[in-house]
Amino acid sequence: DGGITQSPKYLFRKEGQNVTLSCEQNLNHDAMYWYRQDPGQGLRLIYYSQIVNDFQKGDIAEGYSVSREKKESFPLTVTSAQKNPTAFYLCASGLSPPGELFFGEGSRLTVL
Amino acid sequence: AQSVSQHNHHVILSEAASLELGCNYSYGGTVNLFWYVQYPGQHLQLLLKYFSGDPLVKGIKGFEAEFIKSKFSFNLRKPSVQWSDTAEYFCAVIHYSGGYQKVTFGTGTKLQVIP
Numbered sequence: 001d002g003g004i005t006q007s008p009k010y011l012f013r014k015e016g017q018n019v020t021l022s023c024e025q026n027l028n029h030d031a032m033y034w035y036r037q038d039p040g041q042g043l044r045l046i047y048y049s050q051i052v053n054d055f056q057k058g059d060i061a062e063g064y065s066v067s068r069e070k071k072e073s074f075p076l077t078v079t080s081a082q083k084n085p086t087a088f089y090l091c092a093s094g095l096s097p098p099g100e101l102f103f104g105e106g107s108r109l110t111v112l
Numbered sequence: 113a114q115s116v117s118q119h120n121h122h123v124i125l126s127e128a129a130s131l132e133l134g135c136n137y138s139y140g141g142t143v144n145l146f147w148y149v150q151y152p153g154q155h156l157q158l159l160l161k162y163f164s165g166d167p168l169v170k171g172i173k174g175f176e177a178e179f180i181k182s183k184f185s186f187n188l189r190k191p192s193v194q195w196s197d198t199a200e201y202f203c204a205v206i207h208y209s210g211g212y213q214k215v216t217f218g219t220g221t222k223l224q225v226i227p
Contacts, residue, residue, distance in 0.1 A: 033215060040121065042202060042219035048212075056212050090156070097213055099163070100146070101204075103156040 003027065006091050006104035013078075013085070013111050021076045021107045023091035030096035032074035036060065037088045037106070046089075049074055050096045078109060086111045116205050118218035125193050126226050133188040133221050135203030144206040145186040147177055148217075151199045159201070162186065173197070198225045 004025045013019045023032065031050045035043040045058030049068040063082025068074055074093075078085045088108050092101040117136045125131060137143065147159040160171025167179040177188045186203060203218040 031213075035217070040219065042118070043204075043217035045214065045216060048214065050212060056210075056214075058214070059216075092156075092215075094215075097206075099144070100158045100161060101148075101156075101215060105155060 004091060004093055004102055004104035006089075006107050009105065009107060011107060011109045013109065015111055016080045018077055018079050019085075019109065021078065021089055021091075021109070023074045023076065023104060024072055025074075025091075025093040025102075026072060027093055027102060028071070029093035029102070030071065031094045032068070033092045033094075033101065034058070034064075034066065034074070034076045035090045035092065037090055043090065046076065085109055116203055116216050116218040118201075118203055118221050120221045121219070122222045122224070124224045124226065127195055128192050131188070131190040131193045131197075131223070133201055133203075133223070135186045135188065135218055137184050137186070137203075137205045137207075137216075139184075139205060139207040141208060145177075145179060146204040146206075147171065147175070147186075147188050148202045148204060149199045150202065150220075156202065159188070193223070193225050195225045195227045197223060199223060 007022045033048045034046040044060050046064050047066040049055035055068050065077045090106045091104045094101045119134050145162040148156045149159050150156045160169050162169045162179045170176045175190050200220050200222045202220045
């Protein structure tokens with residue numbers, strides 16, 4: 001089946017640790033996005049990539065990093081520099097130029 | 113700062129009432145506009161989109177939206193809501209930033225429909 005797979009669904013991390021969230025798509029989309037969803041704040045853009053080996057900071061990129069070595073994959077690393085990392089993270093993909101976005105199921109990160 | 117604004121954060125309606133959710137954006141130039149819905153425990157999914165042409169667009173499940181360029185608005189409407197419309201609704205805008213196309217979402221509106 002075509003779609004976007006995010007893993008893990010739930011992740012617990014101790015303060016000071018980096019963690020990487022996986023996002024894989026088999027929709028042959030050029031563009032991929034990472035959003036953070038917090039109650040009352042909607043979806044805030046962390047990073048986005050329109051083609052392989054190129055990505056741009058979104059509105060809240062501090063404390064996060066990404067890579068785009070393959071078209072299918074856009075992993076997000078939440079570093080220890082992110083002051084408030086506990087959140088629900090959504091990955092999306094779309095055509096470039098973008099039309100509709102297709103979303104994964106999300107990853108919920110809890111920092112203990 | 114440029115943004116996408118949804119002023120209604122939480123709306124409660126009785127079944128059969130009419131719905132209008134506001135969405136305003138502050139980007140100039142070419143924009144593409146979307147409404148997404150997130151039902152409890154489910155993925156975000158597309159309700160409708162506007163790229164060009166007729167500013168009144170129709171989406172799934174009886175929803176429609178009107179693009180008013182002069183008001184920078186893209187309000188979502190439904191003449192008669194059902195209990196199954198209980199969900200969170202997000203407006204989104206594709207706009208150009210530094211030669212790249214960004215997709216920015218509003219803060220969302222939670223709709224609760226009472227039977």
